Amino acid sequence: MSFTADVKFQICQEELDDSDSKVQLCALFLMKGSVHINWQGMYLSFQSENAAISKHVFKLFKSMYDVNPRLSILKKMQLKKNNIYRIQIYEKAQEILEDLQIMTDTGLHSCPPSKMIRSEKKARAFLQGCFLGSGSINDPKTTNYHLEMSTSDEHFANLIVKAMEKFYIPAKITIRKNNYVVYIKAGEKIEDFLRLCNASKALMDFVETRSLRDFYNSMSRLDNCTLANEVKTIKAGKKQLEYIEALEKNKTKVKVSEKIQRVMEIRKKYPEASLNELCDECYLEYGEVISKSGMKHRLNKIKEMAMEFMEEKE
Incomplete structure (x- = not known):
């Protein structure tokens, strides 16, 4: 398991109340989900290559909205041939979107409202959802310190930066392949991010590796x-x-x-x-x-x- 996958697995194990779960699910769905309309009506789709995240999203939809999501597993035919886990929800699609504040009277939105992450508690759940959706952290044992999350929406990227500022984590934005990438390179700030995500084991591994690297660099x-x-x-x-x-x-x-x-x-x-x-x-x-x-x-x-x-x- 990669370092990023390990962090995401630990985030998925945390028990959240309904309010925080809603914020996390909103961020996750906007990152990796989609809305479809066919002759039967509207339905929702979410897919990921990460089994732990897919299981987590499946449980959130089922417990929060009393629906029966359909789970299918697809096999990629290129590169590493990983599994793709697809979750489809045909019940209460509009009700779910409205509750997640993705759909309002003005239509569908590609970014959650700022008021949703006004408190630190909600901002923390929002950042967890963003990282589960598109985040990655370089393994500190093999390369430089780097954490990033990406989105195709500029306002969404700025909202991630604003949420991080609540925890005194300064992040920057760069554009890569038409995506807005929010990133952190400072080792101590990545530690702060892991801490707020409650990824305790990953945090301890990161701190230990960083301490050893800094020691050897000083010796060098x-x-x-x-x-x-x-x-x-x-x-x-x-x-x-x-x-x-x-x-x-x-x-x-x-x-x-x-x-x-x-x-x-x-x-x-x-x-x-x-x-x-x-x-x-x-x-x-x-x-x-x-x-x-x-x-x-x-x-x-x-x-x-x-x-x-x-x-x-x-």
């Missing part, structure tokens, strides 16, 4: 920083050896103090040592306590004296 950045510092130290040491060589070749032309001479000898012995390590070696070799800034000052002095001869050579 630290290793890269350490490596960069080591390369920098080696390059600096190599250059300082060139300055020392220039001074030694011209020792009759320049006066080098004992303190500078000590640093030159230590650097030659330890060409890849850092400043702190040079300080330690200087103490062990000569018993002289020297600070990091003091060591840096002496090395700069060596460079300053050597540059005169290196420029002359050039």
Whole structure:
């Protein structure tokens, strides 16, 4: 089972009251349902490749409206050949649409009314329905953090964004293949979404994976920083050896103090040592306590004296 399917399965297991069930079913039907008219009259159809969602929708229609939905299972003949679960309702079609506020005196609507999600409780049920209908979350173990829901209606997409704002989850909208895709990329905000959906197990898996990834990424950045510092130290040491060589070749032309001479000898012995390590070696070799800034000052002095001869050579 994919991570998305696991989240949807957990959402379907939650017990909702009739009021929240109505909001969730409204969002789900607008995402995946359709209205048909034939010689017998109006009927409703809902189809999904997810067995848990299909079972959930079947139970909601049956318990809320006392109807007998027809369930048929179709086999896809292309790609993965998944099952398609189709639910058809021939009873009380108009009554159901009016109760879900999909049909009003002004006709059929492709987006639920804003008043339906005015409270946080209703907004939460609405977002659950939207995610069940068209949502997906990338598996945090294999790729970047990404959650999205899509709809063909721009107003519907804006309503999803507004519902998320109630829970301080900032979402953005992009257009993809004539659909409006609402998406989140921040890991902590995806955690908040899973939390409001009551997908507890998926939330724990996501948090654990995210914590491990962030830890390993931090370690990797630290290793890269350490490596960069080591390369920098080696390059600096190599250059300082060139300055020392220039001074030694011209020792009759320049006066080098004992303190500078000590640093030159230590650097030659330890060409890849850092400043702190040079300080330690200087103490062990000569018993002289020297600070990091003091060591840096002496090395700069060596460079300053050597540059005169290196420029002359050039």
